[in-house]
Amino acid sequence: MNAPAQTIVWPDRLFESLKRGNVAQVGYVPDAGHTRLIERCQADPDIHDVSLTTEEEGVALAAGAWLGGQRCALLMQSSGVGNCVNMLSLMRTCRFPMLMVVTMRGEWEEFNPWQVPMGGIVEPVLKLCEAEVYRAREPSEVEGIAQRAVQQAFGDERIVAVLLSQQLIGKKVWTK
Amino acid sequence: MSQGKLDRRAAMAALVADRGEDLLVVPGLGSTTWDLAAAGDNPKNFYSWGAMGGTAMIGLGLALAQPARRVAVITGDGEMLMGLGSLATIGIKRPPKLAVIVFDNGVYGETGMQPSHTQSGADLVGVARSCGFPVCLDVTDEAGLTDLAARLKGLRETLFARVAIAAEEPPRVLPIRDGAEIKRRFRAALGLNA
Numbered sequence: 001m002n003a004p005a006q007t008i009v010w011p012d013r014l015f016e017s018l019k020r021g022n023v024a025q026v027g028y029v030p031d032a033g034h035t036r037l038i039e040r041c042q043a044d045p046d047i048h049d050v051s052l053t054t055e056e057e058g059v060a061l062a063a064g065a066w067l068g069g070q071r072c073a074l075l076m077q078s079s080g081v082g083n084c085v086n087m088l089s090l091m092r093t094c095r096f097p098m099l100m101v102v103t104m105r106g107e108w109e110e111f112n113p114w115q116v117p118m119g120g121i122v123e124p125v126l127k128l129c130e131a132e133v134y135r136a137r138e139p140s141e142v143e144g145i146a147q148r149a150v151q152q153a154f155g156d157e158r159i160v161a162v163l164l165s166q167q168l169i170g171k172k173v174w175t176k
Numbered sequence: 177m178s179q180g181k182l183d184r185r186a187a188m189a190a191l192v193a194d195r196g197e198d199l200l201v202v203p204g205l206g207s208t209t210w211d212l213a214a215a216g217d218n219p220k221n222f223y224s225w226g227a228m229g230g231t232a233m234i235g236l237g238l239a240l241a242q243p244a245r246r247v248a249v250i251t252g253d254g255e256m257l258m259g260l261g262s263l264a265t266i267g268i269k270r271p272p273k274l275a276v277i278v279f280d281n282g283v284y285g286e287t288g289m290q291p292s293h294t295q296s297g298a299d300l301v302g303v304a305r306s307c308g309f310p311v312c313l314d315v316t317d318e319a320g321l322t323d324l325a326a327r328l329k330g331l332r333e334t335l336f337a338r339v340a341i342a343a344e345e346p347p348r349v350l351p352i353r354d355g356a357e358i359k360r361r362f363r364a365a366l367g368l369n370a
Binding site: 048056 | 362
């Protein structure tokens, strides 16, 4: 943990998994933990990067993308999961694929107590929304989990969330 | 904003008349979905029975994925107000063949005609303009509607239009409501694996 940013490779592994999975749209609310992944998406001419005002917009974006034949991933912080709950009804009712990549707050070394209430209920909330939930705690786990999540979301047309533990992200990356 | 006079069913019919092969229509939940169904069923309609606040964003994802086709989001003022931030999001991407059209009657029709924020002055055209939509129209009469329908046919720039409709509740015309089937037939109509 707390490795210098240039030695952290898991965001690149995540990006490569999205590319191998032909993800062509990526919605996000700017997030420190997702900084490198967002930058990779912005730099890729074959990805529409969509900066959202709230995460819920990204759920509807993903539905529209799939209607038009493209795959969309949604990047967010754990607080954003709460913003998505009702819109996930759209994905469940219509069986749209939904790939969510969530950086966790409110757990390991959290300085801000306001992050704790939502961070602590992310997993049960997602499961109530019929999402398949995976959690990566170690850098070595990220690629395999991402690969499986991509296959499951778009192959089975269902909601899949990849949670990136706060311990994995490391406090130096998100505390500027 | 001024209270509308235009008939919602006639307005919808005018917008989707002779729609062509390339027009994809995303109505909002409730009245605009009934209006679109009343204008004639089409597999390239993505009817909505829920997802309030998400209609414009469904349109954005679709427009980015299908840049050669025209996409018309046609929703109500209450639905648009719930997703107002999406106008800022669309204002960044500005897909040239996306139109966001809001039927504004100043009330929440589905829940009993309670006043919406547009009745107290919330200016949706002003919001869209400030969010960077290159074309913003306030349609209040037949001539404006004819102009909007023509612009929709030759859509080349991201367009926002408010259509001032009368606060009436015509008989409901209900389309299919199985979401998975609405999605399946929409994708099939685009030649995608259902």
